[in-house]
Amino acid sequence: MILKKEHIQELKNKLLEKKEQLLKESNLSHSIIKELLTEPSYDEVDYAEVSSDSYNLNILREKQLVVLKEIEWALKKIENNTYGVCEMCDSPVGLKRLKVKPHARFCIECREAFEKEQKNSR
Ligand SMILES: [Zn+2]
Known part of the structure; x- marks a missing residue:
């Protein structure tokens, strides 16, 4: 383990805090989130071409979900x-x-490197 225990504890608290905040913002129930939380994929979806308002709301949710997944994964x-x-x-x-x-x-x-690759592959 590279990080000190107290650092991990501190970061864990941050993760849990952020998770709670996201759960509140996204209005998703814990059970739904649990179902959605699997190992995050390496592919990030490209939303650049989407513009309508309802779509933007979905994008926001999707983004929150991506972060939630990453937080869960980190935990x-x-x-x-x-x-x-x-x-x-x-x-x-x-x-x-x-x-x-x-x-x-x-x-x-x-x-x-990952972001560069993503850009180049488009
Ligand atoms: Zn590396």
């Missing part, structure tokens, strides 16, 4: 002692980055 990783490690290159994500985004799944380098 699972804390349980499994794999939290704080980049899922792509296995190097530490870094406490600084985790404090900004506690549900981060990749280190900054991999995140950037």
Whole structure:
């Protein structure tokens, strides 16, 4: 384990706080969320071409769900002692980055490479 116990506890609290906040905002029941929470996929959906208002509401929900999934996933990783490690290159994500985004799944380098790849594949 790369992170200190007290740091993990702090980040876990942040994750739980954010989760509660998202649950309130999205008005989704815990049971529905539970059903939807599976391992997040590497594909992020492209919403750029969508413009109508009802669609935007759905997009907001979808985005909240994506974050919720990532939060749930991060909490699972804390349980499994794999939290704080980049899922792509296995190097530490870094406490600084985790404090900004506690549900981060990749280190900054991999995140950037990942985003570049996504752009190029379009
Ligand atoms: Zn990495």
